[in-house]
Amino acid sequence: MTYSTRSVANGRFSCLGELGKHGACRFTQLRQxxxxxxxxxxxxxLRTLERDGLVLRTVYPEVPIRVEYELTPLGQTLRGPxxxxxxxxxxxxEDVLAAREEYDGxxxxxx
Numbered sequence: 001m002t003y004s005t006r007s008v009a010n011g012r013f014s015c016l017g018e019l020g021k022h023g024a025c026r027f028t029q030l031r032q033x034x035x036x037x038x039x040x041x042x043x044x045x046l047r048t049l050e051r052d053g054l055v056l057r058t059v060y061p062e063v064p065i066r067v068e069y070e071l072t073p074l075g076q077t078l079r080g081p082x083x084x085x086x087x088x089x090x091x092x093x094e095d096v097l098a099a100r101e102e103y104d105g106x107x108x109x110x111x
Contacts, residue, residue: 013082015045016054016071020079024058024070054078 018033019025031042046069049055054075060066
């Protein structure tokens with residue numbers, strides 16, 4: 001099985017991180033950058049982030065309709081902590097993977 005640092009710090013944090021790195025982008029662009037995330041999960045995540053005031057969703061009245069997502073000023077405040085989390089993930093990914101293997105080995109023996 002292949003693991004990435006994104007599997008350590010995933011979900012909302014990955015979405016916020018991508019928007020922080022690249023600025024405003026469309027749903028399909030964001031989904032391509034977050035390889036492996038389902039359309040349903042990305043939609044739910046973006047709605048939650050918008051509700052939390054971290055992401056702004058802008059709909060442009062064009063044909064076809066264009067929708068872009070970007071970090072709000074509140075979302076921008078997470079760029080530093082997200083960068084630190086990413087750096088931590090890169091630094092400690094091997095330790096996390098070893099801990100997972102150890103846990104999985106114990107779990108299969110005891111269940």
